[in-house]
Amino acid sequence: xxxxxxxxxxxxxxxxxxxxxxxxxxxxxxxxxxxxxxxxxxxxxxxxxxxxxxxxxxxxxxxxxxxxxxxxxxxxxxxxxxxxxxxxxxxxxxxxxxxxxxxxxxxxxxxxxxxxxxxxxxxxxxxxxxxxxxxxxxxxxxxxxxxxxxxxxxxxxxxxxxxxxxxxxxxxxxxxxxxxxxxxxxxxxxxxxxxxxxxxxxxxxxxxxx
Numbered sequence: 601x602x603x604x605x606x607x608x609x610x611x612x613x614x615x616x617x618x619x620x621x622x623x624x625x626x627x628x629x630x631x632x633x634x635x636x637x638x639x640x641x642x643x644x645x646x647x648x649x650x651x652x653x654x655x656x657x658x659x660x661x662x663x664x665x666x667x668x669x670x671x672x673x674x675x676x677x678x679x680x681x682x683x684x685x686x687x688x689x690x691x692x693x694x695x696x697x698x699x700x701x702x703x704x705x706x707x708x709x710x711x712x713x714x715x716x717x718x719x720x721x722x723x724x725x726x727x728x729x730x731x732x733x734x735x736x737x738x739x740x741x742x743x744x745x746x747x748x749x750x751x752x753x754x755x756x757x758x759x760x761x762x763x764x765x766x767x768x769x770x771x772x773x774x775x776x777x778x779x780x781x782x783x784x785x786x787x788x789x790x791x792x793x794x795x796x797x798x799x800x801x802x803x804x805x806x807x808x809x810x
Contacts, residue, residue, distance in 0.1 A: 639696050642691055642693050642785070648690060650768070650772020653674050653682075660773050663766070675761065678761045683753045685748075686747070692742075710788070714788070725748065732790070779806055781805075784801055785804055
């Protein structure tokens with residue numbers, strides 16, 4: 601009987617110790633994953649391919665650059681209470697986890713990028729990634745595009761026709777001012793211990809990395 605009791609007692613002691621070590625390893629991995637995640641930064645890089653009611657305005661500087669025919673189409677769209685705009689918003693990301701400064705060389709894979717677009721601080725459309733995005737741990741910038749489709753009348757219907765055209769030109773014309781844009785986003789990143797959401801939402805702008 602005594603010979604049976606000793607192995608059982610040892611087992612009852614060893615199992616919690618094993619679980620403790622496993623838990624410590626998991627907590628360490630989790631801490632590293634959170635640290636690496638928080639070092640990942642984003643900012644707005646630029647707007648490209650801006651169209652308004654199907655008309656490319658990316659090379660136009662002002663209302664005077666819009667031809668008579670294009671102006672007629674735009675006015676028709678506005679009178680129908682629709683002024684659809686489409687463009688690419690380019691995001692610059694930097695992953696400094698390159699193995700220096702005590703960090704682990706890590707390729708960050710964005711599996712989700714739940715975003716809402718703000719124009720002049722006004723919340724508008726929302727969306728997510730079309731596919732996962734890999735950001736290498738090189739300390740160099742990587743870029744990925746987000747496709748935007750927005751009806752300006754839906755969100756800025758309190759403005760007149762010329763004001764809406766001025767807004768479109770300011771956002772996507774030749775003198776694009778992306779400081780009027782921001783993204784409210786919550787990234788989700790794949791890690792060795794599973795997917796982790798960014799701890800809270802971030803506001804991404806053009807002036808500095810967030």
